Each structure stands twice: as structure tokens, then as C-alpha cells.
Amino acid sequence: MSVGENTESPSSNEDTRRWFLNAMISFFGAVTALGVAYPVGMYLWPRERKVKGGGKRSMKIPLNDIHVGGAKFIRFLNKPTVVLRPSETQVSALSAICTHLGCVVKFKEASGELQCPCHGGRFDSSGKVLGGPPPAPLVSFPVRIDGEYIVVEEA
Amino acid sequence: MEKETLVFGPVKITNKYLIQGFNLINDRFGIKELLDDEVFEKIAPGHLGLWSCFGGISFFIFMMQVVTGLLLMIYYQPNIDVAHASITKIMNEVPFGWLMRGMHAWGANLMIVTILIHMSKIYVSGIYKAPRELNWIVGVHLFLLTTGLAFSGYLLPWTQLAYWATVVGTETPAAVPYIGEYIRYAMRGGEEIGQVTLTRFFAIHVCILPLVTAGAIGAHLVQIRRQGIAGPC
Numbered sequence: 024m025s026v027g028e029n030t031e032s033p034s035s036n037e038d039t040r041r042w043f044l045n046a047m048i049s050f051f052g053a054v055t056a057l058g059v060a061y062p063v064g065m066y067l068w069p070r071e072r073k074v075k076g077g078g079k080r081s082m083k084i085p086l087n088d089i090h091v092g093g094a095k096f097i098r099f100l101n102k103p104t105v106v107l108r109p110s111e112t113q114v115s116a117l118s119a120i121c122t123h124l125g126c127v128v129k130f131k132e133a134s135g136e137l138q139c140p141c142h143g144g145r146f147d148s149s150g151k152v153l154g155g156p157p158p159a160p161l162v163s164f165p166v167r168i169d170g171e172y173i174v175v176e177e178a
Numbered sequence: 179m180e181k182e183t184l185v186f187g188p189v190k191i192t193n194k195y196l197i198q199g200f201n202l203i204n205d206r207f208g209i210k211e212l213l214d215d216e217v218f219e220k221i222a223p224g225h226l227g228l229w230s231c232f233g234g235i236s237f238f239i240f241m242m243q244v245v246t247g248l249l250l251m252i253y254y255q256p257n258i259d260v261a262h263a264s265i266t267k268i269m270n271e272v273p274f275g276w277l278m279r280g281m282h283a284w285g286a287n288l289m290i291v292t293i294l295i296h297m298s299k300i301y302v303s304g305i306y307k308a309p310r311e312l313n314w315i316v317g318v319h320l321f322l323l324t325t326g327l328a329f330s331g332y333l334l335p336w337t338q339l340a341y342w343a344t345v346v347g348t349e350t351p352a353a354v355p356y357i358g359e360y361i362r363y364a365m366r367g368g369e370e371i372g373q374v375t376l377t378r379f380f381a382i383h384v385c386i387l388p389l390v391t392a393g394a395i396g397a398h399l400v401q402i403r404r405q406g407i408a409g410p411c
Contacts, residue, residue: 062273062274062277062278063249063274065273065274066249066252066272066273066274066275066277066278067249067252068273070271070272070273125266
């Protein structure tokens, strides 16, 4: 090394910068890789949940929640579902997804009908089509009154 | 003792396991020289700008279409009774299914745009001239293959839009004199659009056209490498 030259070792300086850049590249590379791996992994992983004991999934609603002639919207099997009580001893549980184009139906208490707000499909309390474009009745679930509760079961 | 290093252009690798792993391959296939010549020590011409990037961008989108397409095939069912339901399931129930389908659908549209920009650049700059005429011809075929992929993929969701687009798209070649009727018959797999049509469009979309396109892309890239990138015009 000649006199007057910068005595600070350039290699150590460069090493520090190199280390920093390598660390940054590795870090952001890892973040990017995770950002791709997570959605793809979640997408590929099967989601069908096993029912314990092999039985069917069911849901209990207090009978008092629904007055005679009324209806209650619930989330059953992770989908909008409506439970209706047209008379004291009669209950029905229907998928609230319109069979026409998949909108969620509304309950009209005055007529006791389910109506679809999208294209005016109409269903009675058993899910039968009364009018409008729906090609099929609403999917219904087995349901019964069990003491103080209404029990809805997976079909 | 001096530390062993592996040099790829600006990248220096000192990790002995990475070096051992690379040598495992390199000792048998001698890829270091090839990688240096074709990738790491290769100098791109200085006149390349934004407009020169669209061929590469199109290729990148093609690779994205392959990846997202393979992922969509995991859940899609090519059956006219359940095809639309399986798409709805991908969109609403499968985690990130909306992302995969969105990327695939948007990628399809963007790929047409980037290819048209790429073709415009090649045309305006006169890069299609000798000795690159053959590559222009391969490129035009690649564009046609891409529109074929777009058309065949459009039917797969089995929506009203998809169905009627295919009615129109198969009716158009029927106007060709003498053989038009036969083209329509072959495309539909019968007189009407139905399950047979969906099955053959599915096979064409996910297997036949992607393989042909990948081969044509290979031919396109080999010619670029042999002829070099065109100079400033």
C-alpha cells in the first residue's frame, strides 16, 4: 500500500454493504416466496371437514325464537338457511339460496312467502315454486321440534 | 486456505453446500459454461427500451397462465351439468380460488394486449425483415394460438355468455364456402353445442394448444438466440 492511500480497508466496507444487500435480497425473496406459497397451499389443501363419529351435522334453535307464522334466517353448513314455522306444530328448514341465480331470498310475513329480491322468484313455506323464474324448489333440510328446540339436520 | 467460490456474473456463492449441490449437476452435464455464455455473462444490447420488453412480458404471462390453469384444473369439472357449479365453488368456497381464476381470466386478456404491443413494436421497427422473416411467421402463429386458447377457454365456465359466444364462434367459420358446414360440425362435435363440445374444447384448451404453443415459443426463442437481438433501427 503506498503512502497517502486511504488506509481504510475497502474490502471490509464492501463486505458490509454486500452483507446488507444479500440480507435484504434474501429477506424480500423469502417474503415473496411465502406470499406465493401461502395462497397456493391454502388453495390446494382439501377443506372437507370430517364430522366426528360419522354423524350428520345439525343445529339447534330455541323454539321461542320463531313465532307462529314467522321465520328465522340462520347460517347452517356455512350457508344462508331459513327456518319457517307456518303453524304451531309445523316447521320447515330451507336453503335461502334462490335456485334461479343464487340470490338470498327474503321472507314476507304478510303472505308467508319467500321472495327473491333479484328477479321476483316466489316460494311457499315448503320451498315449492309459486312463481317467477326459479327452475326448482328451494333445497330443504330435515327438521323437527324437539321439546324447546327446533333441530335442523344435514340432508 | 482460500475459500472456494462459485461465480455467476455479479453473484458470488461461498456456501459449500450450494457449491457441492451445483457441482453434483455440473460435473455430469457441464452446464456452467452454457449458463455463463447464455445467461450470466451475456450482455444485452444497450438500445433496448420499454417497448422491447413486451415479448418477454407475454412469455411471463403465458407461464402464469400455465401455473394458474393447472391450479384451476384441480377443481374444475368439464361436465355440462356441474361445470358452472364448479366455477362458482372455485370463486366462492375454495380459499384464494377467486385469485387464481381472476389471474387466469385477466391474464388471458392482458396476454392479447401485450402480444399486440409486441407485434406493433416488431412491425414499426422493421425487425421482421431478413433474416428474421421466419420468426415473424412463427410469431404470427403464436398470436393465432393465443386467440385459440382464449376462444377455447371462454366456453369452459358454461355460462350463457360462454355458450352463445361459442355458438357465434362456431357459426362464423360455417360461412366458408363448401367446407364451412364441416368445420362447424367438427368444432362442435355434432350439430349442437353440448357435452361433446365442452369435452373437446377442454382437451384443446388444457392440453393440445398449450403444448403446441410451448413448442412454438421454443422455436421463437431459439431463433432469437441464433440471430441475436436486432440492432437499433
